[in-house]
Amino acid sequence: MAAETMATELLARAGPGAKDPAVEAAARALNNAYSNYLFIMCGAIGGAILLWKLMDSIIKYTRHIVCLNNDRQRYFAIASPWNASIKRHILYAPLFRKRHNREIQLSSAINVGTLPTRFQLVFLVAYFATNIAFCLVGVPFNETASEALDVLRKRSGWLSTLNMIPLFVFAGRNNPLIPLLNISFDTYNLLHRWFGRIVVIEAVIHTIAHIAKTNWAWNMVFAKPFYGWGAVATIAFLVLLIQSWSPIRHAFYETFKIIHILAAAASIVGLYMHLASGARDGFLSYCWIIIALWVADRGARILRIVYINIGRSRSRTVIEALPGNAIRVTMTLARPFRGRPGQHGYLYMPGVSLWQSHPFSISWFESTDDVSSDKLVSNQQERRAMQKMQIGFIIRARTGYTDNLYKRVAASPAGKMETTCFFEGPYGVKHPLDSYGTVVLFAGGVGVTHQVPYVKDLVAGYANGTVATRRILLVWTIQSPEHLEWIRPWMTEVLGMDKRRDVLRIMLFVSKPRSIKEIHSPSSTVQMFPGRPNIDTLMQMEQEQQVGAMAVTVCGPGTLSDEVRRVVRDRQHNTSIDFVEEAFSW
Ligand SMILES: Cc1cc2nc3c(=O)[nH]c(=O)nc-3n(C[C@H](O)[C@H](O)[C@H](O)COP(=O)(O)OP(=O)(O)OC[C@H]3O[C@@H](n4cnc5c(N)ncnc54)[C@H](O)[C@@H]3O)c2cc1C
Known part of the structure; x- marks a missing residue:
């Protein structure tokens, strides 16, 4: 806090138009202080959730052990008034009376999405408000417009870059916070969307403040690579914002995904070049963190696919058409994994689409011996290596990939066929139910x-x-x-x-x-x-x-x-x- 007060005082004393290195350093210190607060705030919330999840696990474990030989379990059936109120009014509460998961549809084709829960909204509003406050605090509004715009420009640009780190963490299927905090991918997806909106708003404020400072000289964008690359990043951010609007996202999910990846890549390239050409080296490390996060997630996805599907032999997949436009997929995986209820995985079927992968719940898993091998087993290790895992999915045909898959299998003889399929997973959070009577x-x-x-x-x-x-x-x-x-x-x-x-x-x-x-x-x-x-x-x-x-x-x-x-x-x-x-x- 002392650094922040000193920096604010220095900035105020410097007066309009000052370009004193000490003042510049003070402004940077202030930005640093705010970014640290933001990380500390996120860390504190993450820590609190971790503690809560840890306590929940301990309670469930204790209940599980205590109830193993107890057929009545009377004590555990009694509701605790405090706990019940917290669950009723905060943890399980939808935003208003009832609606949470039911999608808001303007028509049968226009889907506006779902409403967050009360708990999610409180977090989002708090984070949004903190960002607004950090954008505005210390901006010398009583000085000249140019002075105020300069501080606002730097602050919003800084915050926008900083917020891209959680934005990219939340987007990954292999986000380490999913197992750590036991919060599902769809909640992180919601956070990803809102952090994305914050990043775009701050980038737009940064750009407008910059242009306004130069008396709205729009053509300055072409004056230096520094400005030009900045414009590329801001335009890419705006494309991301528009194309991820819920009706567009739901109606054209695959097209949305491709444009999303391309525009995200353009925004990072634009941002990197903007910072590099403007000698903002201190910020470049943020870009590298973002790139590393993206590469790590993609790398982990490829490793998962290779590990599970390619072993002594390849995974084998049989698909069958079922009544009610459904398909049963049975995969014999090249390598087993530790199956547990609640998991899902992504299926890639090159015969239906070369690049698409869609998530489906694993509805069955069991271990089988490799009947195709006639090798005699001499020890446990060899036996384990010979074991195969079978997993099953039920897919209901919708209008895109799943419909193409259904039509393909329904047209095959006996409505059943073998196909090439790769499984990426397993994913999903743990919700063990074995401690409940x-x-x-x-x-x-x-x-x-x-x-x-x-x-x-x-x-x-x-x-x-x-x-x-x-x-x-x-x-x-x-x-x-x-x-x-x-x-x-x-x-x-x-x-x-x-x-x-x-x-x-x-x-x-x-x-x-x-x-x-x-x-x-x-x-x-x-x-x-x-x-x-x-x-x-x-x-x-x-x-x-x-x-x-x-x-x-x-x-x-x-x-x-x-x-x-x-x-x-x-x-x-x-x-x-x-x-x-x-x-x-x-
Ligand atoms: C964790 C999870 C588990 C699921 N388990 C099953 C299951 O066991 N059985 C089942 O039938 N369905 C399941 N689904 C739904 C299934 O993933 C979608 O129905 C399928 O991806 C639709 O593909 P499509 O191209 O035919 O969709 P479209 O007809 O083009 O779109 C239908 C809807 O599916 C959504 N969608 C499309 N592609 C994807 C994608 N790649 N990822 C996420 N959503 C997408 C769209 O937003 C749209 O709202 C699951 C979804 C999730 C998120």
Whole structure:
């Protein structure tokens, strides 16, 4: 703070038009102080989240161990009033009453995106306000316009460059903060979008302040490479801002992505040359950090693809067309990884598109022995090397890549074919459910892909005595009973698992049955109903029978997610309930 006060005083004393080296140094010290505050603020927030996540893990671990041999778990079912209020009003709260994941659509083709949660908004507003304050504090507004514009220009340029570091960290699939803070990629994506807007606004302020200082001499852009490259960066930033507008992004995602990468590259080149040609060497290190972040993420992605798909043999992939415009993808990977529920990966299919990769939830994973090899195994290490991993995906055809894939497989003989596919992953945050006595999983349509691995894991854990879970309810809403085929082979295996009947119930809701004859319940633990579920009634029933703490997870259309979120919030004070949401969009 002392450096900041001294610098402000020096700047004030220097008076209008001063170009004193001491004053310049003071201005730089002030900029440095503000950038340090910004990093300290982000670090402090990150540290607080880390501490909170650490405590959460300790609580879950303790509960898991304590509840292993306890079938009632009464203590853990009781809601703590404080905790319940924090979850209801802050952690799980949408911005207003209910809407969070349901997209705001101006028409069926124009998607304006989703609203942030209250917690996300508080962070974004605080960060935005801090940036505005740091842009303006110390600007000598009572001096000449030229003097004020000069300080504003330098400050905004500095902050814009600085904010590009978190902007690039948040954009990466391999962002190290995802596993560290256990915050999902789609939250970082939201932050990436808002940090991007801040970077662009500051770059535009920087440019306008500069031009205004020269009495609006626009043609100065051509006077020196320093100005010209600066203009390239600002124009690239503006292109990024316009083309990432939600309706454009959602309607033309792949085109958006290509232009986004090209414009981002242009902005970095423009910025680098701007700084280099203006002898702003102190700033160049920021550019190198940004470039290093981008290269590290891309490098990690390539390494993941090579490692998982190329071993003694290559990954093999079989795809099948399913009813309801869906596709089942079964991959036998060249190398196994440690599979756990909640993971997703990106699929590259050169036969459909050379450069596109799309994210899909891993809905099944299991280890198999390499049947293609006739080598005799002599030790454990060799046995592990011989083991293969099979992973499964269900893909619902939309209008682009997934539709092309569906048409291709549907046109093949028997609606089934082998194809070349590369898997990049696994990605995703950890939401372990094994410390909860009661787990309720809601799924809408293809959202069931996210829930199946949890069901399998928990049923296996119950049979082995390794989880606290005593009640599992899967509520799946589908449009037609034909959609049951999507996960039939996997559910057949789950339904045949040891002690399954003691712990798992499945409720299937068919929202658009062609006839009531289609609705029949195979058993008392697997029931089928016409229409949509009444979430409130289901949750009331579960709370009445609740064992231990309850986890409620949802993956499906925004309307379903928002309704489940609302009910969980409304019921926070009755018993202990945690809420986990997985979204298929960003
Ligand atoms: C973590 C995650 C897991 C997912 N799991 C599944 C799953 O198991 N099964 C399933 O059917 N779908 C899943 N999806 C959705 C799936 O990724 C999209 O439906 C698919 O990418 C659409 O491709 P398209 O070219 O046919 O899209 P289009 O019809 O062109 O667009 C449809 C929508 O998909 C979005 N989209 C398009 N391309 C991408 C992309 N590369 N990355 C992210 N979003 C994109 C667009 O913004 C648009 O809103 C998941 C999405 C995410 C983020």
